[in-house]
Amino acid sequence: DAMVIQNPRYQVTQFGKPVTLSCSQTLNHNVMYWYQQKSSQAPKLLFHYYDKDFNNEADTPDNFQSRRPNTSFCFLDIRSPGLGDAAMYLCATSPQIFRDQPQHFGDGTRLSIL
């Protein structure tokens, strides 16, 4: 089945130690998104790629970066994680940016900071 896959499901890192979360998709969608979701809150959009074009949300901390080497893969890099970065990170895709297209989510990576 075509899907969005996030690895790992659970990630533990140390305060200040860089960490990379990965997302892959077999849907061949043009748009890929990264969301941060803290406990009992709505997902918050960090940034997205429309094909190769990177779009950063205005309030996304500089600590967070992303790479999309090809259509299938997208990475979230956290350069120096702080305790406040502990959260669920969700990757999503959509074919285009039209209003009638739902986003398809992966299972998420739950990040813990020691």
Add this chain to the structure above:
Amino acid sequence: AQKITQTQPGMFVQEKEAVTLDCTYDTSDQSYGLFWYKQPSSGEMIFLIYQGSYDEQNATEGRYSLNFQKARKSANLVISASQLGDSAMYFCAMREHNNNDMRFGAGTRLTVKP
């Protein structure tokens, strides 16, 4: 700016009964899409149902239906014949025409009681 409001932090429903989860939205755009997602405790976001702003009929998908009242800017989710597996967080979301962003409400935690 888009704004999605879910006024019910938590809801309880008896198994086999119907339940309505409220969602109101605010947009100045005439063309937009409304979505409902289910998020079980395991974390994945599952797309349930979509309603377009120009759709005259209320959307239905199996036990899910969307009570769309455009003039009131509300898009309530109705779940019929609730099952124990319906216990989860439910998020209402909106996407404006040709807008990469999908904005989510704060969510409603639904608990189905046996």
